[in-house]
Amino acid sequence: MMDALLAQLPVALGMGIIGAVVFSAIGLISGSDETTTIAPLTLLVVLIGVPPAGVYTFFLAGAVSKHMTHAVPTALLGIPGDTMATPMMREANYLRQLGVPHIALRKMISGGVIAALIAVPVTVVFALLLAPFGGFVQHTAPYLFLIAALAIAYFSPGRWAAVLALGPFVLIIVALQNLTAAHGVKLGVSYFLGIAIGPLISDLFLVLSPAERARRKRDRPARFSLAPDVKRWSGYFPNPLKVLDSRQTGWTIGTAVASSLTFVFSPVAMTVIMGEVVASRIRHVYHRLTTTLAVRNGVTESTYIAEALIPLMAFGLPLSPVAAGPAAPLFNAPPRFTVDSASGQVNNLHNLLGTWEFLVYGLLAVVLALLIAYPFSMNYARRAAAFVSRNISHEAIIGTFVGLILVIGLWEGGLLGLLVVVTVGLVGGFLSRLLGFNIGVQFMGFYIAVLTVPALTALL
C-alpha cells in the first residue's frame, strides 16, 4: 500500500500544485462559476491521461483554492466571486460599509481553511460507513436520482414550479439525446456546460432582442469602491486560529462536520442554512456578522469536498449536485471514465483509488491549496482585486466563455454538440431566471434523463 501511495505521489503533488495555482487565479475573477471552470479543466486532465491520483488532487486542490480566493472580490469589491460566494454578500457588504472589509476577508478565508482540513477525514469516514450500501445504491440508482432530483427541486427557489418543470426539462434532454444519437453523436460535457453557462447564453439572446435591450440600457459605468486593506500580523502566513475567536472556530468545525453529512443537498442552500443556524445563536450583531462569514465560507469548502468525495468513494455514482456538476468528469468522462446506465456498472476514480489514497491525497490536495491560496489571499488581496477590476473587462470574460462554449461543443459533437450547448443553455437560463429552476436541479434533470428514463422505459 505504501509503495502504491509513494509511486503516485509525484504526480499527485504536481497536479495538486497546478490545480491550486490555476484556480487561485480564477477565483479572483467574479462570475467565474465553479461548473464552467472546474468541470472542463478537470475533464481535460482526465482525457489527456493523467494518473488517477493526479486527477483527484487537481480537482480537490482547485475547488478548495477557488473557494478561498473567491472571498477577495466578495469582500473588497462587493461582487460575488462565484455562485458559492453569493450567500456571503450581505454580511460582507455591511463590514465593507463599516470600513473593515479586510475582517470580512480574513474571517471567510480562515473559516475555509479550518473547514477544508476537517472535511476530508470526516468525509472519508462517512463514505466508509455508507460503502456497504454501495451495491444497493448502484442497483437502485435510477430511482434514487429521481427522488434526489425531486427533493433538490422542491428545496430550490422555484419550489413546486421547479418540481413540475423537471418533466418538460427532462423531456427536452431525452429528445436532444435521441436526435444526436440518430447522427451517431453521444454527448455529456456539452450538457453540463450548457446548463452551467445558461445564464450567460440567455442574457446574450436577451440583449439581441430590442425590447429587452432597451430595459438593459445603463447610462454610466458600474461603480465600485475598492476598500482599503490593513495588515495586522507579522510574517507571511497568518494563523487561522488567531484570526477566529474560539466560538467562531467551534462553530466552523461543527458546521463543517454537519454539512459533510448532508451531501445530497444543494451546496448554496447548505451554506445559507448553516449560516442562519449559527447566526441565530450569536447575540451581538457584530459578532454575528463575522461568525456567519467564517461559518458560511467554511461550509462552501466542506460541502464541496463532501458532495464530491462521498458519492465518489461510496458509490461511484454522481449522487449530489456537486458530483453531477463541477465534479462530473471524476465520474463520467468517456471513454476513460464511464457510468453504465443499464447495469449500474462504474469505471472511474471509485475503482481506481483505495480508501487510503482518497484520504492521503485528499489531505495533500487541501494542504497544497492552503499553502498557495491562503497566504496569497491574505497578503495580496487588495492588489489582486484592484488588478482584476481595473484590467479585466467583462467583455473579455464573456469572450473567454464564449470561446469555451465553441471549443467544448465542437470538440465533443461538432456542430450538433454546439447546438446542444446553446439550446440547453438558452432553455436552462430562462427556466432558472423565471422559475427559480436553478442549476443544481438542472444537473439532476440531466441524470434523470440518462439514468432513470432508460430504466423506466425498460420496465414498460
Next chain:
Amino acid sequence: MTMRNDRLLEVWNDTVDGHHLIGSLIIGGAVSLGAFQTAEWLLGMFIDDPRMARTYAMLFGIIGCVVGGAICAYLFRPKREVVEDTVDTENLQGVLAALYADYGSRGGVEDLPEAVRSELRELELEEAFLVYERDHAQGDAVAVTERDLGHAGREGVQS
C-alpha cells in the same frame, strides 16, 4: 477602444459596451476556434490516435480561449469606476442603524467576550457601537428613522 455611455448594457451581472461585446464575441470565438482547429490539424500529423490528437487540440482550444480573453482585455477597458478608499466613516451611525434594523441584536458591546471586544477596539469601531447602543437603548433598535438608514440602508437591502 473608447467606450460610449449610450452603448452601455447590463449583461450577465456587469456593464458592457454593446460594440465591445460584439468585438469580444468575434475575437474570443475566432482565437479559440482557430487554436483548436489548427492544433487538431497539426497534431493529427504527429499523433497516431486521432482521439488523443483531438483531446490535445482541446487543450490548445482552451488556451486559445484564455488568449482571446487577454486580447479582449487589452482592447476593451472595463466599464467600471473603481473608487479607492472611500469608506465614509462619518456615516457609521447610519450604517449601524441599518445593520441593527436588519439583524437585531441581543446584548450590547459590554456583554461580548473579551476577544471580540478587543477586536472591535483594534478596528476602532468599539466607540461607534457603544454610542449607537447608548442612543438606542432598551429595544429601541428597530425604530430607525428614514434619515438614519439613508444610503447605507438601501445598499444593505439591495445586497
